[in-house]
Amino acid sequence: MTSLQPFGTRLRRAMDERGPLCVGIDPHAALLEAWGLDDDIAGLERFSRTVVEALAGRVAVLKPQSAFFERFGSRGIAVLERTVAEARAAGALVLMDAKRGDIGSTMAAYAATYLDPASPLFSDAVTVSPYLGYGSLRPALDLARESGTGVFVLALTSNPEGAEVQHAVRADGASVAATMLGHLRAENEGEASMGLMGSYGAVVGATLSDSLAAAQADLAINGPLLAPGIGAQGATAADLPKVFGAAVRDVVPNVSRGVLRHGPDAAALRASAERFADEVREAVAGAA
Known part of the structure; x- marks a missing residue:
């Protein structure tokens, strides 16, 4: 297998050159309607192509949400393949938002779907769920290292329902989320020893400042922190230093509706993404 330069290295370069921003590609029915598009394959393709043409040459990361393509069956998957x-x-670096999680050969198949360069859906990174046990992710973690791709593990998500699992405390006194962050820190040790960003990231909501106030040290995983919640969910770039503390330079804020609502005008999409990226740069610089 021919591997790429490690994902963490490529991501750091993209963040430095293009700004630390991830924009979602979320073609749900309401957004297609807001764009004046039909909720069908033609609308899906027009939406996705417009976002790619407007933003792929400018933002660090684009994040297609697989479910919004899968709902159209095989034709939707074909659009997703072209979009990626x-x-x-x-x-752009492509982060496939699939949140896959399973065991054994099934997890290996999910990993191959998104992280094997021979796959039609090959992406630079994928989101995964660790709640069948962190060890169940090993096929994806190993393939990511082999292929130069990345993995983002759900750790402290922005949805309120997540707390019942993620904030649960283990017998050793550590929360489930802190345990996941610790595993990722260990995965990134090699890159950290060389002063590089690791390729194993965590999903940590930008809206969680209160619950994270006493746990900022846990966020220093020496890898990227994907932070949903900026824009429509209420968080702002100015909130990032408070939430992420010393790890703020490794944060990749994710904005979806806050940018996509400006479509289908390509110039408006670009202007919105650039505005968010500038706000994040300013917040990170101010925290340095």
């Missing part, structure tokens, strides 16, 4: 390929060809 065109976004990567234009220079």
Whole structure:
């Protein structure tokens, strides 16, 4: 297998050159309607192509939400394949938001779907769920290292329901979320020893400042922190230093509706993404 330069290295370069921002590609029915598009394959393709053409050459990361393509069956998956390929060809890193989680050969198959360069859905990174046990993710973690791709593990998500699992305390006194962050820190040790960003990241909501106030040290995993919640969910770039503390430089804020609501005008999409990226740069610089 021919591997890429490690994902963490590529991500750091993209964040430095293009700004630390991830924009979702979330073609749900309401957003297609807001764009004046039909909720069908033609609307899906028009929406996705517009986002890619407007943003793939400018933002660090694009994050297609697989479910919004899967709902159209095989034709939707074909659109997703083209979206991923065109976004990567234009220079964006593609994070597939699939949140897969299973065991054994099934997890290995999920990993191959998104992280094997021979796959039609090959992406630069994928989101995964660790709640069948962190060890169940090993096929994806190993393939990511082999292929130069990345993995983002759900740790402290922004949805309120997540707390019943993620904030649960183990017998050793550590929360489930802190345990996941500790595992990721260990995965990234090699890169950290060389002063590089690791390729194993965590999903940590930007809206969780109160619950994270006493746990900021746990966020220093030496890898990227994907932070949903900026924009429509209420968090702002100015909140990032308070939530992430010393790890704020490794944060990749995710904005979806806050940017996508400006479509289908490509110039408006670009302007919105650039505004969010500038706000994040300013917040990170101010925290340095």
